[in-house]
Amino acid sequence: MIPLWMYLVVAAGLFVIGMFGVLSRRNAIAILMGIELMLNAVNVNLVAFWRYQTPTKLSGQAFAAFVFAVAAAEAAVGLALIIGIYRRKRSVIADDVNLLKW
Amino acid sequence: MFTVPSLSDLNLAATLPATLLALGASVLLVLDLFVPKGRKALTAWLALAVLGVSLIVALLSLGDVVDLGTGEGAFFGLYIADSFTDAVSVIVLVTAMLGVAVAYNYLERTGMQRGEYYVLLLFSALGAMLMGAAGDLVTVFVALELLSIPLYILSGFRWRDEGSEESALKYFILGAFASGFLVYGIALIYGATGTTAFGGIWAATRDLLAADAATKYVLLLGAGMVLAGLGFKVAAVPFHMWTPDVYQGAPTSVVAYMSVAAKVGGFAALVRVLAWGLPDFVLSGQSAAAWQSTVWLIAALTMILGNVVAVAQNNLKRLLAYSSIAHAGYILIAVAAMGTAGVANEAARAVVIYLMAYAFTNVGAFAVIVAVERDDGGHTDIDNVRGLAKEQPVLAASMAVFMLSLAGVPLTAGFVGKWFVFKAGLAADLVPVTVIGVLTSAISAYYYLRVIWFMYFEEGEGKAQIAWPLAWGISVAAIGTLILGFFPYLLSDMARGIALAFGG
Numbered sequence: 001m002i003p004l005w006m007y008l009v010v011a012a013g014l015f016v017i018g019m020f021g022v023l024s025r026r027n028a029i030a031i032l033m034g035i036e037l038m039l040n041a042v043n044v045n046l047v048a049f050w051r052y053q054t055p056t057k058l059s060g061q062a063f064a065a066f067v068f069a070v071a072a073a074e075a076a077v078g079l080a081l082i083i084g085i086y087r088r089k090r091s092v093i094a095d096d097v098n099l100l101k102w
Numbered sequence: 103m104f105t106v107p108s109l110s111d112l113n114l115a116a117t118l119p120a121t122l123l124a125l126g127a128s129v130l131l132v133l134d135l136f137v138p139k140g141r142k143a144l145t146a147w148l149a150l151a152v153l154g155v156s157l158i159v160a161l162l163s164l165g166d167v168v169d170l171g172t173g174e175g176a177f178f179g180l181y182i183a184d185s186f187t188d189a190v191s192v193i194v195l196v197t198a199m200l201g202v203a204v205a206y207n208y209l210e211r212t213g214m215q216r217g218e219y220y221v222l223l224l225f226s227a228l229g230a231m232l233m234g235a236a237g238d239l240v241t242v243f244v245a246l247e248l249l250s251i252p253l254y255i256l257s258g259f260r261w262r263d264e265g266s267e268e269s270a271l272k273y274f275i276l277g278a279f280a281s282g283f284l285v286y287g288i289a290l291i292y293g294a295t296g297t298t299a300f301g302g303i304w305a306a307t308r309d310l311l312a313a314d315a316a317t318k319y320v321l322l323l324g325a326g327m328v329l330a331g332l333g334f335k336v337a338a339v340p341f342h343m344w345t346p347d348v349y350q351g352a353p354t355s356v357v358a359y360m361s362v363a364a365k366v367g368g369f370a371a372l373v374r375v376l377a378w379g380l381p382d383f384v385l386s387g388q389s390a391a392a393w394q395s396t397v398w399l400i401a402a403l404t405m406i407l408g409n410v411v412a413v414a415q416n417n418l419k420r421l422l423a424y425s426s427i428a429h430a431g432y433i434l435i436a437v438a439a440m441g442t443a444g445v446a447n448e449a450a451r452a453v454v455i456y457l458m459a460y461a462f463t464n465v466g467a468f469a470v471i472v473a474v475e476r477d478d479g480g481h482t483d484i485d486n487v488r489g490l491a492k493e494q495p496v497l498a499a500s501m502a503v504f505m506l507s508l509a510g511v512p513l514t515a516g517f518v519g520k521w522f523v524f525k526a527g528l529a530a531d532l533v534p535v536t537v538i539g540v541l542t543s544a545i546s547a548y549y550y551l552r553v554i555w556f557m558y559f560e561e562g563e564g565k566a567q568i569a570w571p572l573a574w575g576i577s578v579a580a581i582g583t584l585i586l587g588f589f590p591y592l593l594s595d596m597a598r599g600i601a602l603a604f605g606g
Contacts (some may be wrong), residue, residue, distance in 0.1 A: 008293075015286055022279050031275055036281035042289045049293035059298050063240055067285060070247045074278050077251055081271050084261055094275075 014041035028082045028092045032075065039071045090091035113176035116183035119160040119191045120231050126152030127224035142215045146206045146571075149220035153199045153227070160191040175237055179299050182237035185599030189454045190234025190370045192596070193461050194363060196582075198227040200465045201359030203575030208355045208472050211567065214259055214481065223359060226252035230367035231359070239288045239298040242371045246284065246335065249367045250277050253360050257352035263479055266423030269351025276334070276344045284331025290324030291379075292576055299378040307383050318385070325380055325393055329400075332375070336369030336430045337402040349423035354475055354482070357419065358468030360427050362461045369433055369457060373450050377440045390530075393442025398535040401438055404431030409542040412549050418471050418482050421549060422464070425508060428546060429460060435539055436523045439530035448529060451597035452522040457508070458593055459515035459586055465505040466579030473497060473566040473576070484553060488562025497566055498557045500580040506551040507583045510543050515586035 014037055021034025043064045050060025086092050110526060114121060130152065134145050163183070175182055201223055209215040229249030233463050236242045258270025292298050294317045295306035310318050334341040349357050376393060385392045408428030415421040439449035474490070477483050491498035507516035520543065527536035557564065568576075586593055 015282075018282070019279075022275070028271065028275070032278075035275070035278045035282060038279075039285065042285045045286070045289040046292065049289065049296075053293060053296045057297075059240070060292060061244075062300060063288075063292070066240055066244055068242065072282075073247065073251055074274075074281075077254055078274050078278065081254070081267070081274055084258065084444070085267055085271060088264070088267070094271075095515055 004048060004052040007044060007052075011041045011044040011048065014038075014044065026093050028094050029079075029086070031094060032082070035078075036071060036075065039067055039074075043067055062071050107178070107280075111178070116176040117181050117235070119156045119188075119195075120181070121157060122237060123152060123156045123195075123224060123228045123231065126156070127221055127228060130217075130224065131221045135223060137217055142209075142217055143206065145217040145220050146202055149202050149224055150184065150199060152203070152224060153195050157192065157345065160188050160195060160551065163180060163188050179237045179301070180241045181232070181235050183235065185597075185601070186370075186373070186450065186454070187231075187235040189458075189596055189600060190366060191231045193454070193458050194227050194230040194234070195364050197359060197362045197366065197461045197465055198223060200408040200462075200469070200575050200579055201355070201363075203571045203578075204358050204465065204469045204472055205355035206571045207567075208353070208475075208572070210569075212260065212477050214353065216259075219259060222252035222256050223377065226250075226256070226360075226363060230363045230370070233367040233381030234370035235489065236371060236374050239291065239300075239303075239375075239379075242375065243281075243285055243288060246281060246331075246367070246371065249364065250335070251278075251280065253356075253364060256356040256360065257348055259356060260353045260479060265351040265479070266353060269348045273344055273348045273352075274353035280331050280334030280341065282331075283327045283334075283392060287324045287327025287329075287331060290320050290327065292324075294318070294321035294324060300374060303379040307380060311382070311384070314386075318383075321380075321383065322373055322385075322392060325375075326396070326477040328375055329372075329393060330397065332368050332372050332388070333400060334345060336365050336372070336433070337404075337427045338400050338430050338434060339407050339427070340400070342404070342407070342427045342430075345427055346420045346423040349426070350417060350419045351481070354419065354468060354472045357422075358465050361422070361437065362457075362464050364432075365426070365430060366457050366461065369437070369453055372437055373425065373440065373453055377446050377450055381440065381443070381446055390443075391441035394438050397434055397441065398438035398532055401431050401434030402535050402538045404428065404434060405539055406431075408541070409545045413545065415549070416484050418474075418484055418487070418553070419468075421484065421553075423472070425490040425546065426464065428542065429456075429464075429508070431542070432456065432520060432523050432539055433460075435527040435532065435535055438532055438535065439526040442530035442532075445526060446532040447601050449526040451594070451600050452519075452526040454597045454600060455522045455593045456519035458520035459583070459594065462579045462582035463504050463507040463514075463516055463588065466576055466583060467501065468496060469572060469576045469579060470504065470566075473572060474564070475569050484556055487553065487556070487557050487564050488560040490557040490562075491564065493564050494566045494568070497568065497576070498564075500576050501557060502554045503580050503583055505553050507587065509547045509550040511547075513584075513587045515583045515593075518590040521590075524595070 052083030232245035254274040260266035412424035436452040507514035
């Protein structure tokens with residue numbers, strides 16, 4: 001059987017790639033994709049931990065389902081906000097919507 | 103493998119304040135469709151009624167002294183009904199009621215009057231309540247999202263305005279990024295302990311430390327990531343960047359509500375996770391919990407940065423944003439104090455007391471800005487309150503009360519909150535960070551008093567528009583701030599029952 005740590009490494013890799021996407025991409029849609037990648041990394045983690053640590057209790061799997069649902073809700077709100085900005089600016093580049101400074 | 107739970111196993115009665123709010127918000131969402139456009143006052147009233155009923159139910163059980171060990175769990179421990187839950191519910195519901203009162207007239211005159219505003223506000227209040235009631239990391243995560251997602255939408259509620267739209271996008275991106283960290287941390291905690299229930303985590307931590315397994319570093323990493331995710335919600339320093347921009351861009355009535363609700367929710371969850379799940383997570387060679395030093399370092403940075411940068415602000419909304427960062431720092435002193443064995447209950451009480459005081463004061467302060475603000479969203483600079491005392495003596499007096507309370511002057515609620523927080527810090531031997539707290543409050547007096555100076559001693563045409571729901575909200579907040587300041591035992595009585603018995 002594939003050892004647990006391999007799953008964890010994949011998950012950590014996905015998480016870091018997602019994080020890199022959020023921090024480096026200028027396109028708001030790509031940033032959103034990065035966030036989704038981070039949440040999916042969590043799902044890999046949760047399901048792997050569930051399978052290897054507590055296969056008799058369903059809490060890990062159930063949690064992964066919650067993460068799906070929340071990720072969907074987040075994507076819906078995020079895309080709506082991005083569309084709102086696109087309608088005004090004809091652009092989804094995060095730098096173009098920078099009225100307020102950090 | 104499964105047995106279908108019966109309804110009585112769920113212990114619905116214990117969750118009554120939250121269940122009523124959830125039902126009310128869902129019904130209101132549908133009802134609002136039948137409220138004609140010009141008569142959204144009805145929706146606002148219904149929202150107030152829902153919050154009021156829920157508040158009464160929460161108040162009825164407030165006096166009960168129930169500790170976590172015997173506290174009634176509901177939904178198989180996902181929801182905990184104890185004194186802490188009730189206190190958090192009361193704070194959130196009071197904030198939400200003030201939030202509705204502050205919003206109604208403002209939405210009307212800025213052309214944003216839509217029923218969804220109140221529904222979203224109810225849902226986010228529910229999220230904040232559930233964070234206080236969480237008995238499980240699943241609840242923390244779902245409640246955090248229930249709190250945050252409506253707030254993202256509300257920040258963008260003035261959708262014709264670029265600033266509001268941008269603040270919503272910025273809040274959303276950074277918020278979702280932070281919840282990614284939170285949930286990754288939760289997954290690691292689950293991996294290290296094999297459970298997501300706080301009681302189970304607490305028990306597993308002991309075994310983990312006794313066995314001296316390397317897994318404890320997984321737990322440490324998980325706790326750190328959870329701290330980062332919740333630190334974002336409460337605007338603690340390395341994760342505070344969104345605060346000034348979002349507060350400045352979002353509609354002021356939203357900020358009045360969100361500045362308090364997001365903080366209450368975040369701190370409630372922090373208290374639950376740290377004081378209940380991980381209090382005994384002590385690495386070898388240390389006397390306090392592993393997270394304590396990190397938390398007090400964050401507290402110190404938060405207080406210093408928030409207070410120092412606030413001095414340079416000229417926009418009132420930005421000034422209060424940095425002030426709210428600073429206040430997160432004060433509360434974090436109490437959170438750090440929870441890491442010392444024996445001080446945890448006192449510190450958790452201090453957190454609740456501070457949040458209650460902060461709720462009245464901060465909603466009130468933003469409500470005054472709502473009154474001063476023009477219909478186009480401008481006119482929120484400190485110059486715009488020049489001479490306000492001549493034009494609007496009562497409004498200026500209320501603002502003075504709020505500023506004094508935020509500065510922590512005796513006989514205001516803010517002083518009582520600071521007193522308990524600093525006391526908890528000293529009880530836990532966190533002397534350096536408490537001293538930083540006292541010193542930075544002295545700095546904060548400068549910028550709060552500056553606002554009072556501008557209102558009373560500068561010439562100008564300070565104008566404000568006050569309609570009665572707003573006036574009502576401001577008066578309640580001001581009177582509340584003073585009453586809690588004059589009678590501190592009201593606060594300590596409210597928090598008296600809070601005892602986070604470890605384990606459970």
